[in-house]
Amino acid sequence: xxxxxxxxxxxxxxxxxxxxxxxxxxxxxxxxxxxxxxxxxxxxxxxxxxxxxxxxxxxxxxxxxxxxxxxxxxxxxxxxxxxxxxxxxxxxxxxxxxxxxxxxxxxxxxxxxxxxxxxxxxxxxxxxxxxxxxxxxxxxxxxxxxxxxxxxxxxxxxxxxxxxxxxxxxxxxxxxxxxxxxxxxxxxxxxxxxxxxxxxxxxxxxxxxxxxxxxxxxxxxxxxxxxxxxxxxxxxxxxxxxxxxxxxxxxxxxxxxxxxxxxxxxxxxxxxxxxxxxxxxxxxxxxxxxxxxxxxxxxxxxxxxxxxxxxxxxxxxxxxxxxxxxxxxxxxxxxxxxxxxxxxxxxxxxxxxxxxxxxxxxxxxxxxxxxxxxxxxxxxxxxxxxxxxxxxxxxxxxxxxxxxxxxxxxxxxxxxxxxxxxxxxxxxxxxxxxxxxxxxxxxxxxxxxxxxxxxxxxxxxxxxxxxxx
Amino acid sequence: xxxxxxxxxxxxxxxxxxxxxxxxxxxxxxxxxxxxxxxxxxxxxxxxxxxxxxxxxxxxxxxxxxxxxxxxxxxxxxxxxxxxxxxxxxxxxxxxxxxxxxxxxxxxxxxxxxxxxxxxxxxxxxxxxxxxxxxxxxxxxxxxxxxxxxxxxxxxxxxxxxxxxxxxxxxxxxxxxxxxxxxxxxxxxxxxxxxxxxxxxxxxxxxxxxxxxxxxxxxxxxxxxxxxxxxxxxxxxxxxxxxxxxxxxxxxxxxxxxxxxxxxxxxxxxxxxxxxxxxxxxxxxxxxxxxxxxxxxxxxxxxxxxxxxxxxxxxxxxxxxxxxxxxxxxxxxxxxxxxxxxxxxxxxxxxxxxxxxxxxxxxxxxxxxxxxxxxxxxxxxxxxxxxxxxxxxxxxxxxxxxxxxxxxxxxxxxxxxxxxxxxxxxxxxxxxxxxxxxxxx
Numbered sequence: 001x002x003x004x005x006x007x008x009x010x011x012x013x014x015x016x017x018x019x020x021x022x023x024x025x026x027x028x029x030x031x032x033x034x035x036x037x038x039x040x041x042x043x044x045x046x047x048x049x050x051x052x053x054x055x056x057x058x059x060x061x062x063x064x065x066x067x068x069x070x071x072x073x074x075x076x077x078x079x080x081x082x083x084x085x086x087x088x089x090x091x092x093x094x095x096x097x098x099x100x101x102x103x104x105x106x107x108x109x110x111x112x113x114x115x116x117x118x119x120x121x122x123x124x125x126x127x128x129x130x131x132x133x134x135x136x137x138x139x140x141x142x143x144x145x146x147x148x149x150x151x152x153x154x155x156x157x158x159x160x161x162x163x164x165x166x167x168x169x170x171x172x173x174x175x176x177x178x179x180x181x182x183x184x185x186x187x188x189x190x191x192x193x194x195x196x197x198x199x200x201x202x203x204x205x206x207x208x209x210x211x212x213x214x215x216x217x218x219x220x221x222x223x224x225x226x227x228x229x230x231x232x233x234x235x236x237x238x239x240x241x242x243x244x245x246x247x248x249x250x251x252x253x254x255x256x257x258x259x260x261x262x263x264x265x266x267x268x269x270x271x272x273x274x275x276x277x278x279x280x281x282x283x284x285x286x287x288x289x290x291x292x293x294x295x296x297x298x299x300x301x302x303x304x305x306x307x308x309x310x311x312x313x314x315x316x317x318x319x320x321x322x323x324x325x326x327x328x329x330x331x332x333x334x335x336x337x338x339x340x341x342x343x344x345x346x347x348x349x350x351x352x353x354x355x356x357x358x359x360x361x362x363x364x365x366x367x368x369x370x371x372x373x374x375x376x377x378x379x380x381x382x383x384x385x386x387x388x389x390x391x392x393x394x395x396x397x398x399x400x401x402x403x404x405x406x407x408x409x410x411x412x413x414x415x416x417x418x419x420x421x422x423x424x425x426x427x428x429x430x431x432x433x434x435x436x437x438x439x440x441x442x443x444x445x446x447x448x449x450x451x452x453x454x455x456x457x458x459x460x461x462x463x464x465x466x467x468x469x
Numbered sequence: 470x471x472x473x474x475x476x477x478x479x480x481x482x483x484x485x486x487x488x489x490x491x492x493x494x495x496x497x498x499x500x501x502x503x504x505x506x507x508x509x510x511x512x513x514x515x516x517x518x519x520x521x522x523x524x525x526x527x528x529x530x531x532x533x534x535x536x537x538x539x540x541x542x543x544x545x546x547x548x549x550x551x552x553x554x555x556x557x558x559x560x561x562x563x564x565x566x567x568x569x570x571x572x573x574x575x576x577x578x579x580x581x582x583x584x585x586x587x588x589x590x591x592x593x594x595x596x597x598x599x600x601x602x603x604x605x606x607x608x609x610x611x612x613x614x615x616x617x618x619x620x621x622x623x624x625x626x627x628x629x630x631x632x633x634x635x636x637x638x639x640x641x642x643x644x645x646x647x648x649x650x651x652x653x654x655x656x657x658x659x660x661x662x663x664x665x666x667x668x669x670x671x672x673x674x675x676x677x678x679x680x681x682x683x684x685x686x687x688x689x690x691x692x693x694x695x696x697x698x699x700x701x702x703x704x705x706x707x708x709x710x711x712x713x714x715x716x717x718x719x720x721x722x723x724x725x726x727x728x729x730x731x732x733x734x735x736x737x738x739x740x741x742x743x744x745x746x747x748x749x750x751x752x753x754x755x756x757x758x759x760x761x762x763x764x765x766x767x768x769x770x771x772x773x774x775x776x777x778x779x780x781x782x783x784x785x786x787x788x789x790x791x792x793x794x795x796x797x798x799x800x801x802x803x804x805x806x807x808x809x810x811x812x813x814x815x816x817x818x819x820x821x822x823x824x825x826x827x828x829x830x831x832x833x834x835x836x837x838x839x840x841x842x843x844x845x846x847x848x849x850x851x852x853x854x855x856x857x858x859x860x861x862x863x864x865x866x867x868x869x870x871x872x873x874x875x876x877x878x879x880x881x882x883x884x885x886x887x888x889x890x891x892x893x894x895x896x897x898x899x900x901x902x903x904x905x906x907x908x909x910x
Contacts, residue, residue, distance in 0.1 A: 028741065031745070032748065035745075035749060036748065038752045039748070039755065046755055046758060047758070049760075050760050053760060054760070054763070057767070057768060072767055072771075075763055077758055089608075090607035090608055090610070092611060093582070093602075093607050093611050094607050096756050096758055096759075097759055097763075107601055109596075110596070110756070110757065110758070110759050111582065111601075111602075111756075112756035113579075113582050113610075114579075114582045114583060114865075115830075115831050115834065116750065116754075116831060116835055116838065117579070117834075117835050117838050117852055117855075117862040117863075118578065118848075118851060118852065118855065118862070119743050119746055119747040119750065119845075119848050120740075120848070121622070121623070122739075122740055122744060124748040125744035125747065125748040129740065129744050133736075134736060137732065236725065237634075237635065237642070238488070240725060241488060241631070241634065241728065244728070245488075245492075252623055253495075253499065253615075255612055256612060256613065256614070256615035256619065257499075257502065259606075259608065259609040259612040260502075260506055260609070260614055260615050262606075262609070263606060263609055268604045268606070269604060270513075270604065271599075271601075271603050271604050272521055274604055342604070346606055349609075350608070353608070370608075376608065377608045380607060
């Protein structure tokens with residue numbers, strides 16, 4: 001087997017057209033990674049400038065009423081991670097800016113996609129575009145040519161005389177071409193690593209390894225299937241066009257149709273419906289800005305009893321802050337309920353999409369690729385959760401200062417000092433560790449492995465009786 | 470060989486090619502699916518707009534009831550007084566919609582990246598958070614919808630490729646091309662007649678699909694010009710691919726070689742070039758984090774509010790010279806309140822100024838994209854289709870501009886009425902709604 005693989009590589013290297021093609025490919029890869037790295041550096045720089053500017057503004061608040069500060073709020077910018085250079089996943093469409101303020105949980109806005117006219121439906125020239133769409137096509141042509149040329153030139157007979165095991169011969173050819181795919185993949189990852197070594201952590205290394213394994217499995221499936229079809233079909237053109245047809249189905253048709261369909265099977269509410277339902281639930285709680293609100297009155301009585309006083313003016317604290325925080329607590333419950341429902345629907349959609357890996361291994365590859373790159377919807381939702389957790393702490397600190405910082409009820413002119421605002425921590429995003437999310441990608445990995453096993457089966461058992469001329 | 474004979478031969482060849490027939494059926498199915506996706510989005514947006522109009526009318530009826538009952542506003546909000554222009558305007562429930570074009574059936578374009586309805590108040594801006602896209606799965610947004618335009622842009626060249634891959638190549642493969650040369654006066658004419666057959670076949674299929682799509686959203690009654698524009702661009706796009714592939718076949722040899730070249734060209738123009746341009750534009754002009762807008766919304770506003778009353782008043786007077794001699798100006802008791810209630814006029818200017826560089830940066834990106842179209846024709850066609858279906862970036866920019874105009878109009882009406890000391894009654898409130906609202910259209 002090793003002899004056949006070595007021989008196959010020798011033939012590949014002797015083929016001048018292929019050599020030129022490979023050089024072209026490698027140049028495009030270098031260009032893709034170089035441009036991606038440049039974009040990443042620019043994004044990191046503009047992110048840092050914006051974050052520092054906003055923090056500086058916050059820290060330079062000389063004195064302000066804590067509740068006014070809750071309305072003044074702050075902004076969180078979605079940070080980019082170094083793996084975005086390989087696969088940017090959903091980042092292009094999810095927005096970059098989120099306002100953190102009292103009373104409301106805002107959504108991310110100002111996505112990159114909304115800031116320009118559309119260019120490419122399949123995304124930017126990232127490594128993932130080349131690795132998912134272009135490299136498999138190259139591998140299809142190579143695998144086809146490898147088997148077909150042996151048959152056309154009558155060398156298959158000679159090879160069989162030397163080694164009568166046809167499936168083993170086909171498997172060796174598949175492995176030889178597959179190794180070529182691995183070489184391209186390794187080259188991409190190597191260039192990427194060299195350009196981004198400074199930002200590496202152990203988590204990124206794990207992610208990168210799993211990223212490579214997913215692609216390796218997919219390449220084996222593509223190569224193996226092409227070898228099988230070329231071996232089985234006597235008509236070379238039919239074999240090639242069938243495999244290209246499968247490639248088109250996997251890359252163009254299936255992902256689009258599946259993604260469009262799952263949204264119909266598990267529909268999401270419209271923004272207006274969602275907001276109306278939230279508002280309705282929220283209206284059942286305390287209105288932080290309305291002293292005449294009935295539920296607010298009940299809270300007032302409770303606090304008065306707690307402090308054993310008869311009126312708000314006798315309270316040693318500021319009741320307005322307590323009411324505001326109560327309003328927040330209720331709002332948080334409402335948010336958890338409604339966003340929990342949304343998240344449930346999104347998870348159902350995701351699971352359905354993952355199941356379709358049975359029909360198209362590219363779906364499994366795309367899921368794991370953006371997942372391991374930390375840029376899928378799951379990672380985005382976890383980021384939003386972190387922001388919301390921060391918002392709750394941020395607003396509570398302001399409300400507590402309003403309530404217990406030294407002012408009395410109704411004293412809206414009272415202002416907290418600069419030290420207090422400086423003491424409130426800025427939002428710092430903690431990257432999601434792979435250990436906490438790897439189980440979400442098990443199904444994708446299982447499908448890739450099953451497809452690979454099926455491909456091995458097809459080569460070993462399906463090529464026993466092929467036409468050798 | 471006469472043209473008719475070549476066409477007859479080609480028809481026989483076609484009906485005996487299950488691969489080509491399956492390809493056409495798949496293309497038709499994908500296109501029908503795409504047309505229905507477009508139609509669904511069109512109807513969903515229309516019904517959502519209707520729902521919001523009903524909600525808005527219900528809210529307006531509540532306000533009208535306050536006038537009927539001589540009430541100032543909701544019982545639990547004693548500070549509200551709908552007889553003042555400020556609160557009457559706030560409760561006017563003004564909405565502006567971007568009503569979808571029936572041509573959306575043919576292409577969703579960028580419709581899913583933006584909001585298409587907005588409650589407009591004098592405190593609004595065209596870049597508010599509620600201008601974000603509808604709630605959707607980001608992974609689906611990133612993959613994009615399979616709409617009819619997607620079929621045209623990406624699948625149509627593949628269909629052409631499948632129909633043409635063995636034209637002439639098959640004859641070369643089996644060594645009978647010299648025989649054809651003997652029978653036909655010109656091999657070129659023979660080849661292009663055969664290519665013409667497939668071109669005509671595909672145009673017929675496209676026309677039927679286009680007519681079918683048109684019936685789903687009543688395009689012919691609502692925008693027949695758009696229909697013909699779409700048809701023209703679609704046929705032009707098809708012809709370009711047919712000519713490119715035809716030339717590859719004319720100068721090519723075996724079927725496999727021709728197929729490889731065609732796939733290569735398709736990949737280059739649909740994946741690699743658009744992807745490279747996209748990456749280049751994003752690298753050159755990274756996503757705007759809107760810090761200017763944020764500054765205008767917070768710090769600049771705070772600075773404005775902190776100005777001494779006289780400076781603030783001067784700014785207002787400069788913007789609205791009509792208020793200098795107004796009734797309220799002469800009433801020192803009412804002047805302060807009027808000034809506070811007119812603050813949105815000045816904050817609106819701050820917002821507008823902050824948006825200028827942001828919109829300029831968007832425009833720079835778009836100019837770069839347009840300038841690259843000579844090497845990126847697929848994007849050119851895609852954006853042309855988006856223009857026709859009114860789902861282009863510019864259509865949403867125009868929508869934002871309309872929102873800004875409405876905000877300006879609301880502010881102007883409100884400020885002048887505040888300073889004229891107008892007391893809003895039911896008739897005036899209805900007049901506000903009629904003049905400033907998109908709900909009734």
